[in-house]
Amino acid sequence: MPARRPVRRTAVTAAAVALLAVTAAGCGDSGGLRGAGATPTAISPARLWPDLRPASSPAWPYDGGSAETVKGVTVPGDDIHEVDPVAVVRAEIGSDPARYGAAAAYHDTATRMRKCRARGGGAGCPLLKPYYRDLTGDGRDELTLGFRLYPTNQTALRVYTVERHRLVQVLDDDDAIIGVELAGRTVIVRSPAGISGYEYRTTWAWDPERKAMVFSRDEFLRTGKGHHPRRPMPAGFPSASASASASASAGAR
Structure with missing residues (x-):
């Protein structure tokens, strides 16, 4: 373990400490200084296998990101606020029978979209409230849409922008979603x-x-909610005790 650096205590430091002690004694515990305990020793990252040869193929991609022009939907005055969100979703459904056809995974979504009024709303309409925010930095708003997918009960997340007088989809994600934030x-x-x-x-x-x-x-985060039963962790996921043991072993070197 690295040797601790000795504390250098000068006459000025000693006088300051004495003054603080007198002040604390006169005022009681309120506002007094308290030690935070020992500071853990910093451990630099250890590079493993420095001679490891690069892989012959790239890593498995999560999603490279792609843009696709929405056909059949116009953008009056290049203002995305004038685009009907219902027409956008219906255009997607009509152009993708493999996803929304009678035998597809989300076939019930197409049926439920017929219940939507213009620009959304209506009993049984799966379209969620649209949101507008500048996500590209060009000073113009983008359109963020969400709609429920049936019968799987997942949520479709879409983002659209306007490029060269056309409506362009710049995000297409279907997942089990419990919340979305724009930051x-x-x-x-x-x-x-x-x-x-x-x-x-x-x-x-x-x-x-x-x-x-x-x-x-992509993050895997503790929310602090719910019951935590004792059960085996997934392969490759270290337990809290294993992580603590590994940290202690590393600090002892």
């Missing part, structure tokens, strides 16, 4: 995890070169 030029998607008290958070960020929202971060 700056990113879209953060929260999804339930298989372990109680945890959730996944996936971040999509605008890429000006690809002109699409691309996957930028």
